[in-house]
Amino acid sequence: MIRLEHVSKRYGNTVAVDDVSLEIETGLVCVLIGPSGCGKTTTLRMINRLMEPTSGRILVGGRDISTTRPEELRRSIGYAIQNVGLFPHMTVAANISVVPGLLHWDKKRIARRVEELLALVGLDPYAHAAKYPSQLSGGEAQRVGVARALAADPPILLMDEPFGAVDPMTRERLQTQFASIQQALKKTVILVTHDLDEAIRLADRIAIMESGRLVQYDTPEVMLARPANKFVHDFVGADHALKRLSRIKIGGYVKPAATVRVNASAQEIASALGGHRWGWVVDEAGRPVGWIDARDLPSAASLSEAIVRADTDEIAVARTATLREALSRMLGNGMKSIPVIDGQGRFLGEITLRDIETATAEAEP
Amino acid sequence: MLMFARLAGHDSIAFGGSVIGLLSLLFGWLELKPNRLAAGTGLSMWQSAGWLATAIVIVLWLICLALSLSGGKALRAAVIGMAANLLLFANFAFAGLTASGLLREEAAFSRVSLGAGIWISVFAAYLLIFSARQKLKGSPLWRGVVSWSGLLAVALLLGLGWLNDVSVVQEFMGNQERFSQELVQHVLLFGGSVAAGSVLGVLLGIWAARSGIAEKPVFFAANVSQTLPSLAFFGLLIAPLSALSSAFPALREMGIRGIGATPAVLALTIYSLLPIVRNTYLGLRQVDPAVIDAGLGMGMSRGQVFRRIELPLSAPLVLEGIRTAMVQAVGNTAVAALIGAGGLGYFIFAGLGQAAFDLIMLGAIPIIVMALVADAAMRFAVKAASPKGTAVPGQ
Known part of the structure; x- marks a missing residue:
């Protein structure tokens, strides 16, 4: 657990951080967010003593950090920053080995750990360990940055816009990947960002700051539903209802639906559809590949002509996706329901527009 | 056309x-x-x-x-x-x-x-x-x-x-003993000056890069010294050094006098400062601040950040500065002969005095060769010091 007690940071007459008190529970992701200059980065940097508070104190695991030597403290806290800061003269493996090296791990253990971490962040150890940072793409460099921060398996991770310097698509991939890593590792993470979507996607708690002060500290759901003041309301924006949808996973709203095998006979189709007017068509592997309307059947010359074919990736959403993604997919395809698939692309059921409406009403915190 | x-x-x-x-x-x-x-x-x-x-x-x-x-x-x-x-x-x-x-x-x-x-x-x-x-x-x-x-x-x-x-070769054979003596003297003069300039220049460069107060005066001094003509500089040093050595006879016994090697080494050292100070400063300043922040944030001490990050990343540029200083010093050392410091300049000025063109060449040719060799050796050093994965300066 990390606790900030009345922490302030002043430079002469300017106040960068103004009497911030904050408690971050173990294993949760706390996102510090706010406009630039609001003091979020300063707050982060005080937790590993890259900056010292002017007043107040910070406790990590119940211990005042000002009693620990800064170097020692920092070796027990992972640190990842926006510009990655990979050492350009060291290979990827050497970059990741820095903190374990500072902690005097033996060589074999370090080598094993490097391999483990590269695999964890989705990079092939054999292809990447010996590369230099200049040979990496932006996304790869950020991943190595995260791997380096996790190197000595620190219980706490400080991240300053860790996905800031890449294109939006890569950023989303990295965020998704980080979320699943975090689910497995359960680190206590403090992440600074100015990107609200990133905060909503990753945070268990959001701390929103304005000119040095902590304005609201809540779960994303509460913050979106009940902003503490006008500043938060404006910051969250007019589309906060949509943003709330991105906090809810599809999983709980999937319902069974009629499916027809792609090579089924007319008889099988009739029995599969039962009373339904239409059903999803799946291939041998169970992947949804289109749909069929019962009314088209008599007029069609053959079964395959009656099938409306569609690309699985175009129409279906994964069970791990959010309601917002499902809604966007529906609107994009002009459909009132879409199939939900598992990790292998197999049909699991469907989700309808009506389900999303229900979910929105239920999710009101 | x-x-x-x-x-x-x-x-x-x-x-x-x-x-x-x-x-x-x-x-x-x-x-x-x-x-x-x-x-x-x-x-x-x-x-x-x-x-x-x-x-x-x-x-x-x-x-x-x-x-x-x-x-x-x-x-x-x-x-x-x-x-x-x-x-x-x-x-x-x-x-x-x-x-x-x-x-x-x-x-x-x-x-x-x-x-x-x-x-x-x-x-x-x-x-x-x-x-x-x-x-x-x-x-x-x-x-x-x-x-x-x-x-x-x-x-x-x-x-x-x-x-x-x-x-030219006959001149050499006539002056063989003197030639090897002046050749060694030349190497000692410019080698010693560049060595001293490197130590001092790197320290000043680090100081200038680290402290906002030091930056301006350090570069002002280095720039001004660079604009002085070498002969004038040698001359300027004669008076204070003679005064020093007559005031403190102990210094005179150590060989510190108004003319001879002392003022030459002093002036050549000061000459070599600018390129070395400048490149050390640039070398340290071009290190991405994010890299230093990352190093500190991961738990390296200030000394470890310097040794393991800043030093290897700036070494090629520092050596590039020493290369410039060295090539420059090889030539400037020739002038040192005029204040009695010796070196290959002796043959050039003796040759000029006697209108003996071959004697001039006897001094000039080895200086040119020496400059070429020093340049090539230092280029090699710069390349060798450039860490893999980073660009080699000047290429």
Whole structure:
């Protein structure tokens, strides 16, 4: 657990951080967010003593950090920053080995750990360990940055816009990947960002700051539903209802639906559809590949002509996706329901527009 | 004119070099003097070395000329480079042979000097070598061969005594003991100054990069010292140093005097500061602040960040600064002879005093060679110090 007690940071007459008190529970992701200059980065940097508070104190695991030597403290806290800061003269493996090296791990253990971490962040150890940072793409460099921060398996991770310097698509991939890593590792993470979507996607708690002060500290759901003041309301924006949808996973709203095998006979189709007017068509592997309307059947010359074919990736959403993604997919395809698939692309059921409406009403915190 | 420009556009340096090489044949190639100091008569190459040697040289120049007009492939560049080296070798080899032949017929005190034609040929050959080097960036082996083979071949001629009848070499043999003494002195003067300048310059550079207060005065001082002419600088140091040494006899016993090595080393050290301070400063400043932040944030101490990150990342630029300082110091050290510090400048100024051109050359040639060698060695060091994964400065 990390606790900030009345922490302030002043430079002469300017106040960068103004009497911030904050408690971050173990294993949760706390996102510090706010406009630039609001003091979020300063707050982060005080937790590993890259900056010292002017007043107040910070406790990590119940211990005042000002009693620990800064170097020692920092070796027990992972640190990842926006510009990655990979050492350009060291290979990827050497970059990741820095903190374990500072902690005097033996060589074999370090080598094993490097391999483990590269695999964890989705990079092939054999292809990447010996590369230099200049040979990496932006996304790869950020991943190595995260791997380096996790190197000595620190219980706490400080991240300053860790996905800031890449294109939006890569950023989303990295965020998704980080979320699943975090689910497995359960680190206590403090992440600074100015990107609200990133905060909503990753945070268990959001701390929103304005000119040095902590304005609201809540779960994303509460913050979106009940902003503490006008500043938060404006910051969250007019589309906060949509943003709330991105906090809810599809999983709980999937319902069974009629499916027809792609090579089924007319008889099988009739029995599969039962009373339904239409059903999803799946291939041998169970992947949804289109749909069929019962009314088209008599007029069609053959079964395959009656099938409306569609690309699985175009129409279906994964069970791990959010309601917002499902809604966007529906609107994009002009459909009132879409199939939900598992990790292998197999049909699991469907989700309808009506389900999303229900979910929105239920999710009101 | 238009066509000339278009043709010359293929490789204007090599083209120019070849033309200059051909024109050099119009100048006196060797000079025959009745004695060491008297004015001589210029002899063209065909008059002295004969038609065969002249034809060989002309053919080589023409090959270079033709190739320079046909565009810049690496293979052509290698051929031009090798031809230039061969020309270098041929000029000296023929000169050595011809000099021996001429002296056999002449009176005992006669001298045969290298004439303007040979020196122009050397210049032209190095233009060709320079242009070939540029195009051989891809193959370090060929680059090395093209850069050095001619010079090594001439050194070999010297070592074998082939050039013993050329007047510069005769000057050398007459001054052998003095020459090795001044050569060592020269190396000690510039080597010691650059070593001291490196230590001081790196420290000042670190200080300037670290402290906002130090930055301006350090660069002001280094810049001002650089603008002073070297002779004036040596002169300026004479008065305070003489005053010091007469005030403290202990200093005089340590060899600190107004003239001699002390003011020379002092001035040369101060001269070498600017490039070293500047490059150290730039080297440290170009390290991405994010990298330093990451290092500190991961738990490196300030010293570890310096040793493991800042030092390896700035070392190539620092060495590049030392290279500049060294090449500059090799030349500046020649002037030190004027205040009694010795060095190869002694021969240059003695030669100027006696109007003995060969004596001047005896001092100048080794200085040029030394500058070339120092430059190449330091370039190699810069490359070796550049960490993999980062760019090599100056390439």
